[in-house]
Amino acid sequence: MSVELDDPFSSSGGSNPDVIAKAADGTRWAFALKTLSEVSKPDTAAKNLVRNIEKGADQIKRAACDKGMVVVNLKNVLDHPRVRAGGPFPNWPAAQWSLNAQITNILDYFYRNEAVALEPTFAQRSAVAPLVALLAHTTALVQPPGRGLMFTELKTMIGVSVPTPDEPQPGTFGREAAGLAADLNHLVQVVL
Numbered sequence: 001m002s003v004e005l006d007d008p009f010s011s012s013g014g015s016n017p018d019v020i021a022k023a024a025d026g027t028r029w030a031f032a033l034k035t036l037s038e039v040s041k042p043d044t045a046a047k048n049l050v051r052n053i054e055k056g057a058d059q060i061k062r063a064a065c066d067k068g069m070v071v072v073n074l075k076n077v078l079d080h081p082r083v084r085a086g087g088p089f090p091n092w093p094a095a096q097w098s099l100n101a102q103i104t105n106i107l108d109y110f111y112r113n114e115a116v117a118l119e120p121t122f123a124q125r126s127a128v129a130p131l132v133a134l135l136a137h138t139t140a141l142v143q144p145p146g147r148g149l150m151f152t153e154l155k156t157m158i159g160v161s162v163p164t165p166d167e168p169q170p171g172t173f174g175r176e177a178a179g180l181a182a183d184l185n186h187l188v189q190v191v192l
Contacts, residue, residue, distance in 0.1 A: 029180075054121055056070030072132055072135065083154070100156065117163075
């Protein structure tokens with residue numbers, strides 16, 4: 001993909017997506033990158049998630065792009081000390097489970113109480129994928145087999161359907177966005 005970035009100094013002030021990428025087939029993808037503000041409870045994080053998805057969707061709709069996805073960084077709403085307090089973990093998957101459990105807590109509240117507010121945003125077909133990529137990262141103390149204790153970076157990117165946890169509706173490009181999110185996760189885990 002050829003990539004355009006919104007300039008961080010003379011930016012559009014939040015009116016444009018942060019990244020626009022042109023795929024080999026000519027499709028222009030817009031990515032609206034959002035970071036949740038620090039909060040003390042998963043229910044507040046869920047409300048914050050709704051607001052950021054709405055803002056990102058608006059940015060994508062304004063862009064001259066064929067398709068787009070909202071990407072939300074959860075770094076500020078994770079309880080990093082809680083992850084570290086669970087260690088040292090015996091291996092990377094056990095540490096990753098601790099991170100994923102926090103994401104699940106936020107999503108449980110999000111789908112039960114807040115996601116319904118997104119129905120108008122996704123009621124009509126648009127360039128916005130009915131899928132949000134959630135990015136989370138932290139560090140934990142891990143003791144891999146046969147090695148000493150080491151701080152290990154934990155990072156994940158998962159695609160979640162919106163406004164419901166169900167699979168994206170036929171006729172949307174939700175499955176395509178889910179495949180793209182899986183490819184991006186591979187880059188996050190292996191390449192970066």
